[in-house]
Amino acid sequence: MNDQPGPQSSIGLAREWIGSIRAAPPDEDAVAALDDLLPEGSALPQYVARFAALIALSSSIAAFGLLANSGAVVIGAMLVAPLMTPIMGAAAATVRAQNRRLLLAMVIIAGGTVLAIAVGWFVSLLAAGRVIDVRALPEEIRSRTFPGLLDLGIAITAGAAAGFIQPRRSTISALPGVGIAVALVPPLATVGITAHLGLAGEARNAFLLYLTNLAAIIFSAGIVLLLSGFRPEGSPGAGVIRVRLAVTLAAVAAVAVPLTLHTQSVILDQRLRSAVLAAVEAWDDDVRIVDERSDATSGRAEVELLLVGRGDPAPVYQLAEDITARFGRPVDLRVRYQTDQLFVVSTR
């Protein structure tokens, strides 16, 4: 690395920072563990064929499991899914500035993504029946169409775990746990199913969940690999190092941008949800929320509520104005209110 004081550029600052947190260099076994992630040369076609077969199988298992609303089957699909390997390969290649391997990993991930969605679509064609409303979807599918802050937290910590485990062969048995924690193929199968059913918004959200997971894993695994001592390889000249670091930073930025946007939108939705829940409680603390949908992605808040209460509701404009006051944006509110009635009948 260049010993000259770093120029006042972002790349120079990044190099300084990387130098400051330098850990002991990784041993040969750890390096080999990362090298083994993506085969090269004659082994590549065989790897790609095996990868495609596992993607197709895991996505069809996931799609059947999602449609059957079976959490256990979906977990089984996660264990079969091979996507973690090229994703970790991408994280390792990013940190080590192996541009060609990074490109290879991205191509494999993109191919797997398309194939998994296509298989989900095909399984839905065979087995989904006629579902036209999102409310009629199985819960396993619906839960993957509302990516939230918790999903983001799971993806970041699971990615960090993968970054820790991958170079340490003694801990490799823990890796399937990462695959289960951060589902990759089930969201893609959900994209295929919902796209086939014509539910464009749900398909978009499921794809967003997948992209979040993808970005978060590469990002946090990359950071952990960096902290474990992995660096750009060889002793190239300063110019080459700069280019490689720039590529690494660009990759991190490319991951961070959708992550940040998504996080912002998730935080906004969470804020709106909190405002809605607090406003409903202040409006009438006897009322029960049966269903709640809030969306703050446009300039205003759109809220749909199904409420159950006793007697006549208080004026709903008060609820709307309270949500606006708490959330700070205009609101379009639709409330369906049902009166809670109990009937008890016995015959003998």
Added chain:
Amino acid sequence: MSARAARAALVVFATTVAACTSGTSVDRGIVVFGPYTGRDADLFAESVDAFEQASGVDVVYTGSADFVEDLRQRSGGNRRPDVAIVPQPGLVNDLIERDAVLPLSDTVRSVVDEHHEPSVFEDAAWDADYVVPFRRTIKSLVWYRPDVFEANGWAVPETLDELWDLVETIDEDEVMSPWCFSIFSGRATGWPATDWVEDLVLRELGPEAYDEWVTGIRDFDDDEIRAAFERFDEMVVAGERSFGGVRQILQTEVAATSSPLFGDPPGCAMFKQASFADNWFPDGVEIGPDDDVDLFVLPGTSAEPPPLVVGGDAVVQFDDRSDIEAFMAFLGSPEGGRAWAREGGYLGDLRTVDTDSYYPPTEERLAELLLDDDRVRRFDASDVLPVNVGSELLWQRITSWVGGTITLDELLTSVDTALENERSSG
């Protein structure tokens, strides 16, 4: 608008804005309550944007589909708005009688006098001391798809008899229902049914009988009024005259009524609804004789230009701060509806605008209908009746009758009894 009128409007606007900015400064802005929700609320907010920009005063708007009940509750409590936009003259009169609203200033009245047809106050029986007229609506419109009419060889009917024949033809063909019609609208459920009956009374009995009916000289239980209710039932409700039958009539939200009209194949041939209905059409639908959907006025008994049942929104003030005065003057000027008019769905009784440049083509056609002094025009009867009856009991009872849970006798006598009580206590 002529250059002179445009200048006059500009001067009035500038003066009132100046009055506003030099007046009392109010932190919370002007609180407005009205009936516009969804896209209408967006367009109203867009319209008042010019006022906010020029005056620096915020306008905070809340619109509710449960407007009548909400405003009555609100006008008496600590959530009282500064300004309300009220579609029911009956409710306006109620607010005036209870001294809940304040008279307009001379400045605001002169703006209103300058820009509005005097007949707008006669139509609605509004008190000109209190009301700034805002959006007007024409209720007597039938929306249809020219391509569907052409494909089936149907012609736009020119008389009620021709309409009756067309309804029977469509019904017998059993390809689609003659009408798209539904009345579900939360606590206001039922209002589209009252509009239908009012149009039939005005056509079949004439304007004098309509006035007698509204003012109580004729009962609801009058034989001819009863016949109008029966005619409505026969033409629109009975059997599958409306898409989906009684079940859909009761369960479909009014804003979604027209969806089957645009289906492929269409579920209905015609949709009778007011001029604001175009805001409920699917995105991208173009209106015109050669476009996706067009309209005709519900025909009369002869081929003469048919009469119109109209509605209109009155703006009233609960406070007379200078910023509110400026806002009322703004709403009374052509500027008040300009942005909304440009987007479509807004009509006014503005005599000082050139309809050709103020409105899009469809609204221009409608504005000319409204401004045609030779055409008989009557205000929506249920909105003029005492508000407890016209905007509450009548809606509830007509819904029950359409749903088959009460008889026509029960509907008519219960409304007459309630009206008698209201009028004797008033």
